Amino acid sequence: MKSSLKQWFRFCSTSSIRFGSWVFRKLVHSFAVVLTFGSLFLQSAQMGALPVLYAALTKDVKGGEFIGPDGFQQLRGYPTKVDADEYSNDKEVAQHLWEVSQEMTKVLYLHDNI
Structure with a gap:
């Protein structure tokens, strides 16, 4: 043994x-x-931050518009308006993201429906 x-x-x-x-x-x-x-295929952190900064700071972007890199497959490049993908307007995906976000942040909102 x-x-x-x-x-x-x-x-x-x-x-x-x-x-x-x-x-x-x-x-x-x-x-x-x-x-x-x-x-x-990848870009620097500075270039990766540009679409977010552009969307937040420019007056040319309206609610519901999407900003992303202008390069091949939107993988890299400078900020530009891009088309939404199929998940962007999916209500089930949006509801799931909302619920997971509330659970992870421990912040609950009175109006749960999107």
């Missing part, structure tokens, strides 16, 4: 080390891929 318990602990410790090193290798590989190809 004693030797089988030792074998079990030895197996668990070596398996977790192997699994941990596998996870580490995968993370390093993923990070290398992002560093290599990320500049094609």
Whole structure:
């Protein structure tokens, strides 16, 4: 009984080390891929903040309009008006987001219906 318990602990410790090193290798590989190809699809934090700042500060944007990057697939670029996607006007998605937001912030509003 004693030797089988030792074998079990030895197996668990070596398996977790192997699994941990596998996870580490995968993370390093993923990070290398992002560093290599990320500049094609991602943009800096400053550029990412521009659409939000533009929408908040310019007088050209009206309620219900969407602002996003002007580049390919709206992944990067300067702020511009963009079309809404299918989820933007989905009442069920909006209601779910509202409920989750209230739950996470612990702030409840008197008027729950959107």
